[in-house]
Amino acid sequence: xxxxxxxxxxxxxxxxxxxxxxxxxxxxxxxxxxxxxxxxxxxxxxxxxxxxxxxxxxxxxxxxxxxxxxxxxxxxxxxxxxxxxxxxxxxxxxxxxxxxxxxxxxxxxxxxxxxxxxxxxxxxxxxxxxxxxxxxxxxxxxxxxxxxxxxxxxxxxxxxxxxxxxxxxxxxxxxxxxxxxxxxxxxxxxxxxxxxxxxxxxxxxxxxxxxxxxxxxxxxxxxxxxxxxxxxxxxxxxxxxxxxxxxxxxxxxxxxxxxxxxxxxxxxxxxxxxxxxxxxxxxxxxxxxxxxxxxxxxxxxxxxxxxxxxxxxxxxxxxxxxxxxxxxxxxxxxxxxxxxxxxxxxxxxxxxxxxxxxxxxxxxxxxxxxxxxxxxxxxxxxxxxxxxxxxxxxxxxxxxxxxxxxxxxxxxxxxxxxx
Amino acid sequence: xxxxxxxxxxxxxxxxxxxxxxxxxxxxxxxxxxxxxxxxxxxxxxxxxxxxxxxxxxxxxxxxxxxxxxxxxxxxxxxxxxxxxxxxxxxxxxxxxxxxxxxxxxxxxxxxxxxxxxxxxxxxxxxxxxxxxxxxxxxxxxxxxxxxxxxxxxxxxxxxxxxxxxxxxxxxxxxxxxxxxxxxxxxxxxxxxxxxxxxxxxxxxxxxxxxxxxxxxxxxxxxxxxxxxxxxxxxxxxxxxxxxxxxxxxxxxxxxxxxxxxxxxxxxxxxxxxxxxxxxxxxxxxxxxxxxxxxxxxxxxxxxxxxxxxxxxxxxxxxxxxxxxxxxxxxxxxxxxxxxxxxxxxxxxxxxxxxxxxxxxxxxxxxxxxxxxxxxxxxxxxxxxxxxxxxxxxxxxxxxxxxxxxxxxxxxxxxxxxx
Numbered sequence: 001x002x003x004x005x006x007x008x009x010x011x012x013x014x015x016x017x018x019x020x021x022x023x024x025x026x027x028x029x030x031x032x033x034x035x036x037x038x039x040x041x042x043x044x045x046x047x048x049x050x051x052x053x054x055x056x057x058x059x060x061x062x063x064x065x066x067x068x069x070x071x072x073x074x075x076x077x078x079x080x081x082x083x084x085x086x087x088x089x090x091x092x093x094x095x096x097x098x099x100x101x102x103x104x105x106x107x108x109x110x111x112x113x114x115x116x117x118x119x120x121x122x123x124x125x126x127x128x129x130x131x132x133x134x135x136x137x138x139x140x141x142x143x144x145x146x147x148x149x150x151x152x153x154x155x156x157x158x159x160x161x162x163x164x165x166x167x168x169x170x171x172x173x174x175x176x177x178x179x180x181x182x183x184x185x186x187x188x189x190x191x192x193x194x195x196x197x198x199x200x201x202x203x204x205x206x207x208x209x210x211x212x213x214x215x216x217x218x219x220x221x222x223x224x225x226x227x228x229x230x231x232x233x234x235x236x237x238x239x240x241x242x243x244x245x246x247x248x249x250x251x252x253x254x255x256x257x258x259x260x261x262x263x264x265x266x267x268x269x270x271x272x273x274x275x276x277x278x279x280x281x282x283x284x285x286x287x288x289x290x291x292x293x294x295x296x297x298x299x300x301x302x303x304x305x306x307x308x309x310x311x312x313x314x315x316x317x318x319x320x321x322x323x324x325x326x327x328x329x330x331x332x333x334x335x336x337x338x339x340x341x342x343x344x345x346x347x348x349x350x351x352x353x354x355x356x357x358x359x360x361x362x363x364x365x366x367x368x369x370x371x372x373x374x375x376x377x378x379x380x381x382x383x384x385x386x387x388x389x390x391x392x393x394x395x396x397x398x399x400x401x402x403x404x405x406x407x408x409x410x411x412x413x414x415x416x417x418x419x
Numbered sequence: 420x421x422x423x424x425x426x427x428x429x430x431x432x433x434x435x436x437x438x439x440x441x442x443x444x445x446x447x448x449x450x451x452x453x454x455x456x457x458x459x460x461x462x463x464x465x466x467x468x469x470x471x472x473x474x475x476x477x478x479x480x481x482x483x484x485x486x487x488x489x490x491x492x493x494x495x496x497x498x499x500x501x502x503x504x505x506x507x508x509x510x511x512x513x514x515x516x517x518x519x520x521x522x523x524x525x526x527x528x529x530x531x532x533x534x535x536x537x538x539x540x541x542x543x544x545x546x547x548x549x550x551x552x553x554x555x556x557x558x559x560x561x562x563x564x565x566x567x568x569x570x571x572x573x574x575x576x577x578x579x580x581x582x583x584x585x586x587x588x589x590x591x592x593x594x595x596x597x598x599x600x601x602x603x604x605x606x607x608x609x610x611x612x613x614x615x616x617x618x619x620x621x622x623x624x625x626x627x628x629x630x631x632x633x634x635x636x637x638x639x640x641x642x643x644x645x646x647x648x649x650x651x652x653x654x655x656x657x658x659x660x661x662x663x664x665x666x667x668x669x670x671x672x673x674x675x676x677x678x679x680x681x682x683x684x685x686x687x688x689x690x691x692x693x694x695x696x697x698x699x700x701x702x703x704x705x706x707x708x709x710x711x712x713x714x715x716x717x718x719x720x721x722x723x724x725x726x727x728x729x730x731x732x733x734x735x736x737x738x739x740x741x742x743x744x745x746x747x748x749x750x751x752x753x754x755x756x757x758x759x760x761x762x763x764x765x766x767x768x769x770x771x772x773x774x775x776x777x778x779x780x781x782x783x784x785x786x787x788x789x790x791x792x793x794x795x796x797x798x799x800x801x802x803x804x805x806x807x808x809x810x811x812x813x814x815x816x817x818x819x820x821x822x823x824x825x826x827x828x829x830x831x832x833x834x835x836x837x838x
Contacts, residue, residue, distance in 0.1 A: 016458040018449025030437025042463040280707030281700030284721040288699030300721030308718035
């Protein structure tokens, strides 16, 4: 099917000086694509009126939908309303409702609105105001050249709320879009190329569009269903795709793997502790990034020095002497040792050579051992990773979490799907 | 002075579908700005020849310099050479040197070049090849409409090498740029607005351009010197700006604060251990992200549960009962306890309420205590932070490292500057 075209425009010198990485553009691009749009152009321009007018005109003409972020603040640099008014060949007009709303916001915080903030309520006369319930600057939408444009603040938190509550609903009303029904299968421990091969048979299924997204080490499979597909058919297809991928799926429309692990542990009343070397605390930081993780995360040990491995995890110095700190016996002893010391249900251990120094012909940089100690046994995996110190740590964390959740999900033989 | 204009063009559907955050654009924008260019436009277009031709033409016309990333691979989607040839009104021509180089690269890896790779050596006839010493796809530069364009691979590692070794030197030859002499003062524990006020007197210094960059929680002051400024005058101005900011400067042209801390510890033959609660291991992960940190980082404890604080840091349960786990006495006991347990020169402790749950009227979300135990005393600081769980953890890590480096630098009364 022919997809409607969408265009993204970012305004602000801070992007063009490299002060800010424009995460808004990627965030919006992903959501527009998920919804069924074809994003054909993204532009960033600075705080100059003539450049902004030209870019706005170009973007309106390049797609059926334009989303512009930034340039709605109270300062002289904020020129979006002015530029759009010029493109629409209209005047700026004070929107009394929006002005009253801004005033009320300030009053609620016990402050008086600065005179400069009035500027934010001057909108193009033919535009429709979009109420900002998450900050002071109103957004607005406008029609031009047969297209619709949405102009919203560049603050990511506000921009995202505008998308959820103003833009997305408006797009669903205006266009026939398949992406209203997006299902995401989240996978660990499988390569994108393997996924693509496994899912070849699903490439030409009527009413379903297959997409991939890689967020190292995770791979996501995205299924978008056309409006005509029944709920039963959708469930059947999601099930078939999941079946084709197998155990590498850790969740459908779920949170990240650390959240899935957290839910499983909390439900079972179980706990976990970590002992890390090459990941330096990154594994415990990932597990505790989940709100409420204090219910099941008891203690983490970053046992960098060999003495620390002995002191805190009870790793026998003789084992380190015999096998080296980066070895299967040490990873296992770390996982077992921290589990016993802390009295947790599970212990996770990581040890490896993250580089750039420290490699040997026998154990080159990227050699990593991970282990999961359970009440009954220990799982171990050896990894050969490539790349920077940061990348090796990140992949080690992902692999350890993957090994752990495979154990947890294997026991329950269950892939979480929300109701 | 009037700055030459630069334009950035990214090519690739993966950016427009939100698959990839375009970090290349921000990376290049920062370096172009540092060098003295005015980046006036950034565009991203997908894998369509007509769109790419139009965008390339527009970018050549919008600035004196164009840098285009992506679209140089061996597949059908990679259309940059073709698009540029059309803009230059020329043909594609097989570059025998580049073809030989690609073949040699494959041979060096014991592989045969695929036929499709020959495509990468077909460059616009009037372009100049730029040798790729970091991958297979050659880049090229071309002149059009009085401007120069550089076309390089989109793989960040290769793109950065092209910048360092091909583009930057060419720009320095072609333009009179002040940014050849950029000095960066890295600051922690000071707000951008405070910095701006302190440095007002330096706004109109002849031959020096003052800039700021925020990378929460760090703030950087960038000084760009015009070619006419002598080395003595440059040193004098850098010294004066450093003096004006004071102890908040942790380095001039240095690495990040964890690297500065690492150098100070390694030189003094001293060691450190960490005990973390609300930062969940992120503090030890940051300290150990520095290559060679095993010289001074001994052990980290992520003592999330109260029992863990007692077990590993010797925090008396009575102290937790009396003051709560998030309190000055507990932060201090954690720092002291881990220092003693591990036998390190220094112990760092963090405890706080990262949210979103767990706050009380007395101790709202964002209440954090950090402590540094030294051989002689303990430093403590209470923080009131706002924002997400992730942001509170990040700011706590930054504050703990700042407190620690202030102690280390106070002793030596020395801000590192490379020779």
